[in-house]
């Protein structure tokens with residue numbers, strides 16, 4: 271089913287990463303720059319993330335002895351440092367997620383480079399090391415993103431979805447490991463109803479929503495793939511939803527032979543196996559197109 275399978279550490283059947291994007295209210299100020307500061311009720315729901323959900327999530331990770339990856343816009347690190355301090359203290363990875371959740375494909379190359387660098391500086395001064403990984407806010411990578419990440423020394427990206435296992439993003443300036451994601455494992459579609467930004471979805475009961483995650487996991491376990499959930503503390507960290515996540519973690523542990531890892535560990539493992547000739551990943555060359563696709567009549 272999966273053409274090129276990695277050899278996961280210790281003979282594991284699949285790799286698993288529960289990534290959490292702690293966006294808080296950053297995206298609101300990008301969507302509605304003039305009025306977002308007055309959306310008190312929405313902001314309060316977003317702040318549930320750093321204030322209530324993150325401590326709960328970290329408690330679960332301590333209980334199961336898991337080290338995972340959090341993607342945090344740098345502005346959120348500055349606004350909600352207590353939540354990020356707690357993540358770093360517990361040994362979790364902090365990945366770059368824009369400065370204030372800006373869309374890379376709506377920035378000029380110069381602006382994108384500026385905000386990327388500014389975010390790196392915040393993470394480096396806060397965590398003591400540069401970020402190794404990047405996830406484009408809203409999955410809005412630009413044609414310049416891979417080049418800029420390579421120039422800044424990033425080892426991986428986790429915004430795209432062209433395979434079931436790690437693959438290589440190649441541009442003129444070098445390459446980058448891609449740790450693929452897809453909307454099916456993002457918690458916004460089953461859980462978020464936010465009319466303020468015109469995002470309206472029927473909210474699913476947690477027992478229903480978690481089925482998607484479990485079925486996707488079962489498939490990756492059977493076929494040797496990489497399972498990456500894209501969750502958000504204020505979304506999946508609510509009590510009933512997080513109870514289901516805990517049950518899923520227990521289910522994975524009981525099933526056995528699962529490698530739970532931070533994304534930087536998965537990227538490093540992929541590089542090592544490539545260097546040793548154990549894994550020959552798909553290579554995707556960027557950009558896909560040099561300009562708009564036009565069809566002549």
Ligand SMILES: [Zn+2]
Pocket residue numbers: 291293367371407408
């Ligand atoms: Zn985000």
